[in-house]
């Protein structure tokens with residue numbers, strides 16, 4: 001039994017993991033590199049369900065269940081920070097009542113926190129807070145989880161084909177028998193018994209290629225990253241989810257999110273400076289001193305929301321729940337499935353539900369094992385550097401402490417290296433380390449990879465190009481001109 005999964009984000013890898021554990025031969029095809037889509041562009045929140053208690057009870061329950069489970073099966077990629085929901089004076093009392101009622105009804109644990117406890121944990125918050133509740137929010141180390149999932153599926157014999165785009169399917173008698181792909185080996189067909197469309201925001205386009213109508217509503221969200229981990233718990237505002245109302249501590253930084261804007265196409269738009277300024281002022285409603293925090297960059301991610309009733313202008317109203325479609329039952333295309341919507345937090349559950357439907361349709365009696373199988377820690381380069389403080393070779397990235405020995409895998413893609421070490425993601429945003437790290441590549445690869453990384457870093461930096469960042473941008477350009485003899489014009 002072979003299944004081709006399209007897309008190597010959280011959803012595709014979650015599906016691949018569940019199927020691999022059932023003994024299925026899985027091939028994951030990824031048009032670019034693992035995690036370049038939404039799964040590498042999110043807040044990093046391991047949802048407790050608190051955010052969706054009122055608006056999306058199903059999603060809230062799923063998130064809480066997976067939150068508890070992931071702490072057990074993936075402890076190396078989860079940090080149990082805890083989080084707070086805070087209500088400012090003047091925020092809707094009725095919403096608070098409904099929220100606490102739903103928490104009890106759905107079994108999501110919350111605890112009211114005395115103001116003194118909140119002030120002690122989070123002294124940077126506005127004093128204008130009327131009430132606060134603790135919730136079991138956490139942090140999901142997305143880069144690490146992706147790396148662990150890839151290693152886990154490969155260890156079970158599954159294959160990942162990066163830079164390989166699915167371009168169509170082959171069918172016989174209305175049943176899928178192969179997936180057409182284009183990649184480093186040119187155009188070829190991967191024989192299979194089933195195909196899973198896990199292409200996130202692009203899932204609607206994949207379905208369209210199959211002649212099927214699936215309404216995926218892409219909606220982008222801008223997030224800002226602040227240097228220094230100035231808070232150790234997640235902070236949410238206790239009101240209807242809206243823009244700029246959540247802070248997540250992530251490794252050495254804090255992420256403020258987010259906006260929610262419906263868009264017609266799945267590609268992430270360039271971040272916009274006016275939007276970033278607006279997000280800053282919304283964030284300052286919770287952290288009055290936010291303007292003095294050094295903001296490293298802004299970035300957009302695109303939610304792959306599933307909207308069966310048709311596309312909308314108001315993406316906040318679209319459910320955060322997920323859907324698994326069996327296109328055999330729905331559209332007469334046997335062996336084709338789509339898994340849509342959901343959250344990073346629910347990636348495992350999405351894999352399990354998809355696996356159950358696929359097994360049922362192919363009459364396979366193979367139960368899911370993903371809820372009770374530990375996803376092993378992968379030997380990420382970052383962990384290695386912490387374990388062996390000597391003999392590391394030259395220091396390549398001062399911000400993240402990356403040494404030559406941390407990059408001993410010559411075949412690793414740039415994304416794998418960045419996910420493993422975080423080079424270029426610290427305060428200098430690659431100004432001093434990018435050419436040192438990528439200089440280890442061949443000349444042709446160096447030019448190509450530097451161009452990509454610069455484009456990516458510059459857009460994130462320019463969107464917050466005020467204050468000290470304006471000076472950093474000028475310094476970066478001058479450094480490039482001096483060290484790489486580039487034209488400044």
Ligand SMILES: Cc1cc2nc3c(=O)[nH]c(=O)nc-3n(C[C@H](O)[C@H](O)[C@H](O)COP(=O)(O)OP(=O)(O)OC[C@H]3O[C@@H](n4cnc5c(N)ncnc54)[C@H](O)[C@@H]3O)c2cc1C
Pocket residue numbers: 006007008009010011012029030031032033034035036037038039040041042043044045046047164165166167198199200201202206219220221222223257258300301302303304341342343344345346
């Ligand atoms: C602003 C924002 C903040 C968020 N914050 C959180 C959070 O804090 N916590 C949380 O739990 N969730 C969060 N989410 C939601 C979560 O990030 C997404 O639900 C999840 O990452 C979606 O993963 P995916 O695998 O479905 O999509 P993606 O990660 O986008 O993966 C799809 C993959 O398919 C590939 N692909 C596309 N077309 C093809 C093709 N033809 N052939 C081969 N491959 C193809 C793409 O290259 C891509 O890698 C957030 C989302 C956004 C936008």
